[in-house]
Amino acid sequence: MNIAMLGSGFIGRFYADSLQGYRSKDKIVSVFSRREESTKKFASDYNVAFATTNMEEAINRPEVEVVCISLPNNLHEEAVMLCCKHKKAVITTKPLGRNAAEAKRMLEAVEKAGIFNGYLEDLVYTPKFIKALESVKNGALGRILWAKSRETHPGPHSDWFWDIEQAGGGCILDLGCHCVEITRSYIGKDIKPIEVMCWADTQVKPIDAEDHAIGLVKYENGAVGQFEVSWTFRGGLDLRDEVMGTEGTIWINNFLRTGFEMFTTGKAANYVSEKAESDKGWLFPVGDELNELGYNHMFMDMFQSIEQKKQPRETFYDGYVVNAVLDAAYKSAKTKQWEPVVLDVWRGKSGFTKDSHLQEYDGDHYLVKEEVTHYGAKKVILKNKKSGKIIEKVLA
Numbered sequence: 001m002n003i004a005m006l007g008s009g010f011i012g013r014f015y016a017d018s019l020q021g022y023r024s025k026d027k028i029v030s031v032f033s034r035r036e037e038s039t040k041k042f043a044s045d046y047n048v049a050f051a052t053t054n055m056e057e058a059i060n061r062p063e064v065e066v067v068c069i070s071l072p073n074n075l076h077e078e079a080v081m082l083c084c085k086h087k088k089a090v091i092t093t094k095p096l097g098r099n100a101a102e103a104k105r106m107l108e109a110v111e112k113a114g115i116f117n118g119y120l121e122d123l124v125y126t127p128k129f130i131k132a133l134e135s136v137k138n139g140a141l142g143r144i145l146w147a148k149s150r151e152t153h154p155g156p157h158s159d160w161f162w163d164i165e166q167a168g169g170g171c172i173l174d175l176g177c178h179c180v181e182i183t184r185s186y187i188g189k190d191i192k193p194i195e196v197m198c199w200a201d202t203q204v205k206p207i208d209a210e211d212h213a214i215g216l217v218k219y220e221n222g223a224v225g226q227f228e229v230s231w232t233f234r235g236g237l238d239l240r241d242e243v244m245g246t247e248g249t250i251w252i253n254n255f256l257r258t259g260f261e262m263f264t265t266g267k268a269a270n271y272v273s274e275k276a277e278s279d280k281g282w283l284f285p286v287g288d289e290l291n292e293l294g295y296n297h298m299f300m301d302m303f304q305s306i307e308q309k310k311q312p313r314e315t316f317y318d319g320y321v322v323n324a325v326l327d328a329a330y331k332s333a334k335t336k337q338w339e340p341v342v343l344d345v346w347r348g349k350s351g352f353t354k355d356s357h358l359q360e361y362d363g364d365h366y367l368v369k370e371e372v373t374h375y376g377a378k379k380v381i382l383k384n385k386k387s388g389k390i391i392e393k394v395l396a
């Protein structure tokens with residue numbers, strides 16, 4: 001497919017490496033970015049035929065089939081509207097909008113224009129995530145009770161992230177969008193997020209937005225999602241997920257302990273991995289960031305979906321739901337209360353009651369727990385259904 005790339009910075013280059021890196025049949029044919037110098041440099045690095053500092057010119061070219069938005073958050077909506085105007089398929093980096101109102105306008109516009117829309121949430125396409133989600137969907141963990149995702153690092157790499165007007169928020173929006181979509185996927189994307197409790201503060205950086213936050217998202221079936229995000233964490237990029245179900249547990253460490261550890265005195269200072277803070281001492285390099293961060297699997301899904309005229313796994317609708325959850329988080333951080341997630345558009349299931357947590361043992365009892373002790377005894381702890389009395393029964 002022929003791609004117009006909007007933005008030639010950090011993520012634009014990661015995307016380009018992934019799109020053109022493996023003898024791909026997809027090709028960036030047009031690029032827009034703000035400064036002529038960096039636009040030309042990108043065009044030369046990736047062999048792009050047309051380079052411009054005019055956004056509409058980059059989109060409105062007959063050979064362009066899909067537009068990839070890799071621009072600062074405040075420019076996503078303008079770029080999406082231009083794709084609607086010129087009827088181009090559009091894929092957009094995260095977060096979709098600076099808030100749910102922006103995201104909803106984009107969602108409605110692409111659907112009205114009838115164009116393909118994909119939400120580039122790479123962290124639900126990492127090989128580890130894909131495998132873990134498959135296990136969850138197969139029931140290996142039973143009923144999902146809690147899913148936690150943590151993304152913390154020492155802060156973003158460009159000025160606009162630190163400006164609340166352009167970015168739309170701090171680490172809640174920048175990193176929380178990943179965490180919410182990861183945990184929401186484990187709990188079930190058709191389960192409605194209903195309310196959020198969030199603590200946020202600006203602990204270190206001289207900015208108007210938050211640089212550290214922790215939040216809880218309650219789902220209609222009783223499950224809870226948790227996000228931990230920070231722009232003040234020292235030690236690199238900490239990307240970890242945990243899932244807890246009635247039958248099992250998953251722990252994933254995506255970046256700092258991947259089984260690849262290296263020590264160097266610093267003889268050949270080099271790039272180690274995204275947001276690594278040091279290039280000497282004990283290091284935790286990442287073998288193939290494009291793959292480990294999900295970019296390859298994400299673009300595979302996007303482009304195959306365009307070709308097969310179907311929806312990708314992540315659409316603007318998902319981006320909108322994430323923005324709505326994060327809006328509630330911002331509200332809660334201010335009011336210090338649980339705040340409802342306002343979803344004017346909801347396409348999942350509704351009317352869930354909290355799943356039954358009672359496990360039948362026999363006609364009179366529920367099972368609390370089975371135990372095997374170090375002295376060889378096997379026992380069960382039971383609750384009488386009528387009296388509520390807890391008893392224990394030694395089996396052997």
Ligand SMILES: NC(=O)c1ccc[n+]([C@@H]2O[C@H](COP(=O)([O-])OP(=O)(O)OC[C@H]3O[C@@H](n4cnc5c(N)ncnc54)[C@H](O)[C@@H]3O)[C@@H](O)[C@H]2O)c1
Pocket residue numbers: 006007008009010011012033034035038070071072073075093094095120121122158159160174
């Ligand atoms: N893992 C991920 O999915 C991931 C990682 C990083 C960034 N992002 C997202 O990608 C988008 C871009 O972030 P980035 O890290 O590439 O930023 P960046 O600053 O490295 O690059 C921004 C690009 O936009 C261009 N641009 C055009 N108009 C601009 C303007 N008015 N002000 C500033 N830049 C302008 C710049 O020239 C540059 O090419 C953001 O929405 C960010 O949230 C996603």
